[in-house]
Amino acid sequence: MTNDNQPMRIAFVLPGLHRVVRGAEVAFESIARELAQLEGVSVTLFGSGEGRDHQPYTFVHIDNIPRERFENLPQVPLFRTEYVYEEFTFLPGLSRRYRPSDFDLTVTCSYPFLNWFLRTRGGKRRPAHVFVTQNGDYPAYANRREYRFFGCDGLVCTNPEYFERNKDRWFCRLIPNGVNPEQFSPGQVEREALGLPRDVPVVLMVSALIPSKRVVEGIRAVSQIEDLHLVVCGDGPEREKVNNLGQQLMAGRFHWKKLPREKMPDLYRAADLVLHLSLDEPFGNVYIEALATGLPIVTHESAVTQWMLEETSVLVDTTEEAQVIAGIHQALKLNNPEDISGRRELVERRFAWSQIGQMYYEFFKDVLKGVSHKLGIIT
Structure with a gap:
C-alpha cells in the first residue's frame, strides 16, 4: 500500500467488535488491521469485546448490554430491532471514552444512535464521518421517520446496487468486503x-x-x-x-x-x-x-x-x-x-483484504480532502 505522508487517525465504532463473529464485525476488524499497518495511520476500535494481543490497532472496551438480551422486547418506532437496543446501551460508555479531537475520521455501519453520536460530537470541527452499508443501505436513501436524520461525509457501498441507488445523493465509493486467502484456503481437515x-x-x-x-x-x-x-x-x-x-x-x-x-x-x-x-x-x-x-x-x-x-x-x-x-x-x-x-x-x-484495505485508505483520503475543502482548510 502507498500513502502520501498525511497522518490519518481513524476510529471504527461498533458494539460487536471483538465480541461477535458476524459479517460487519469481521469486515471492520479486517479493514482496521490493514489500515493500521500503513505508515502515518493510527486506528482505534471501540467495541464491547476484549482486547487481543498482537493487533496493529488500539482497542477500547466499552460496556454494553448484548443484543441477545433484547430479542423478546417489543419492536417499536426507533427501537425496531434488538440491535438498536444494544446500540443504545453502548452510548453511555462510548460517551466516556471517545474524544472527537483524537480522530480525523470515524466509521460505523450502525444506525441510528452511533451515526447521530459520531456526527454531532465535536461541533464544526468534528471528525469526518463515513458510513458503511454492511447491514444495508436503507438509512442512506429512506427519507421518513428517523431515517430523515441520516447523514455522512462518505458512504461506502458494499455492492453495485447500493452504489447506483446512492451515488447522486452522497459521496460514495463501491468497495466490497474481503477475505484473507492464506487463512481461508483449501485443505484437508479431520x-x-x-x-x-x-x-x-x-x-x-x-x-x-x-x-x-x-x-x-x-x-x-x-x-x-x-x-x-x-x-x-x-x-x-x-x-x-x-x-x-x-x-x-x-x-x-x-x-x-x-x-x-x-x-x-x-x-x-x-x-x-x-x-x-x-x-x-x-x-x-x-x-x-x-x-x-x-x-x-x-x-x-x-x-x-x-x-x-x-x-x-x-x-x-x-x-x-x-x-x-x-x-x-x-x-x-x-x-x-x-x-x-x-x-x-x-x-x-x-477480494483479498490487502486490496480492500487500499481502497478504503484511498477513499478516506478523498473524504478528508472534501471535508477540508468545505471548511476552507488548505491541505
Missing part, C-alpha cells in the same frame, strides 16, 4: 475434531439465525436429499426453531455449531459445498470465505450475486425448493481441481 462424521457429503450454512437468512428453508431442502448432512453455524433469535426443525427432519444428519473465528477455516474445509438462501444480502462474507476455500456455492440469483461470484457458483431461484435441491446436486459435482482453482483466482483478483 472432521472428527469438529464433531462431524467422515465419508459423508456435507452442506454448510454460515449465517445469523434470523428470518431473512432463510435457514429454515435450507433445512427443509437439504432434508430431502438422502445421506446428505447439514451443518448450520451461527446464532440468533431463531436458534431454537432452527435446531428443533433440524433435529426433527434430519435426525443424525443435522449439526448446529457456534465456533470462534479461528475455527472457521477448518469448518469450511470440512464441507463439500456452501448453501446461502438470503434473498437480499448487503455483501455476504460467507461467499468469499467459501470461494477462498475452494467450495462451490448454491445461492439466490440476483444482480449482486452475479457481480460477486461471476461464473464460479450455482445461482438459482431459492424461493423454489426444487431449484435449491437441483442446485445442491449440481454443486456436489463441482469440486474438481479446475473449479477450485477458478474460485481461488476470483478471490485473489478481487
